[in-house]
Amino acid sequence: MSEALNVPTMADYLAKGETPEILFWVGCSGSFDDRAKKITKAIVRILNHVGIKFAILGMEESCTGDPAKRAGNEFLFQMQAMQNITVMNGYNIKKIVTGCPHCFNTIKNEYPELGGKYEIVHHTQLVQELIDQGKLKVNGGTFKGKKITFHDPCYLGRANEVYEAPREVIQKLDVELAEMKRSRAKGLCCGAGGAQMFKESEKGSKEVNNERAEEALSLNPDVIAVGCPFCNTMMTDGVKHFNKEDKVKVLDVAELIAQANDL
Template sequence: MSTYKVPTMAEMAASGDSPEILFWVGCAGSFDDRYKAVTQAFVKILNKVGVSFAVLGPEEACTGDPARRAGNEFLFQMQAVANIQVMNGYNIKKVVTACPHCFNTIKNEYPALGGNYEVIHHSQFLQHLINEGKIVLQGGGEFKGKKITFHDSCFLGRANNVYEAPREVIKALDVELVEMKRCRTKGLCCGAGGGQMFKEPEPGNKDINIERTEEALATGATTIAVGCPFCLTMMSDGVKNKDREHDVKVYDLAEMLAKDMGI
């Protein structure tokens, strides 16, 4: 038996290899205790399927998204230009990431700064692997027949028009996908975008994640599926706030697939 491999670009380059894809982990994927499980699940899937990939490891830095949206264009561009230098240095062509904020920034905003890559969100990548038959689901897994609702991430949905890929991935698990009233183009934000993740909300009468969690719970779903690290945090906090941790779980798509694959 062998162990899972997580090659870095530096290691690959040293041995003269170049992977098919760069897996962009992102800051939440690297540091957030809960969200690290998503990174690990995705890496296991990549190993299992035999996708040729590498990560930047310590050479990766924040894409700069929260700084840019908070108004600090200098800091954003410092981050972006440094990242682009690293990626161009490795001659990277294709990037896959689980974070819609990283996805949006690298795909849409790095080209103006000289970084041109094919950028794919992990929901799209996983859907592709399922369609190609490379991921074979056991069926009858943990989620079979369960009610699951999908919370659209703004930066995946409205920002980039990716609505169906995550739903196709969920449907492949043989579950009952139930939609919230506000979904797809009308999906309600979890409250963390635009830099809100890093500060207290402005004065109001409710927190946005509570409003959204209530909507998710109203569907009767026992799992809230997400495709974004910020959404994962916000929805998990919402479920905790509503004292429903015991019967409602918040999972990322990659975790759900990995569970079903038994890895």
């Protein structure tokens, strides 16, 4: 955790008359949620470390509209989408990376029909690509030999069939990757999606995040790895529910990479 972060905005690049290679779409959670900000910084450290020319939109970024769309508010969704598309097309954006599977899904699948056509990758895909290209060298650091299980985010996994990138990145850390019975296409939701993050759950016998955390904890992992800021919140709460927060950490794949390699 060394030097200060270098995070230019698209406006900065425009002022210099340059264009970055990639736009880092931070997302609301990554911008405002205290826990998720740490993930955002981990992603930035990786980007800074490999020296990619990237930029954020900063104050020009707005909610993609994902929670509005899932909750049925198509008006609000399209207002948000058009606002973001107008900004991004204005900057002639071609490629985007994001740390949030919900932003990823929305921009990838729902913006094109409204005029926003970009190549977008999830940060685990970018990290995998950087490792494969030899631009990012990683070792396991303090995670070497530890048992890690990966919780598939619904909007990365089932929704977009990205199952391998996060796993391949985790395995580069010389760890024991333990799979939950419900993983990949059969992965169980953390309970946040579909705008559930923003409301109390309906009457039932159990909270979904506790059901999922229980399954993850049954493997006795050292770390529950996630790839979504909302899953992170839900799994962290679930681990606390079972009083296991001292033994089991909930970390984003980007944080694993950044921490293991002192980025």
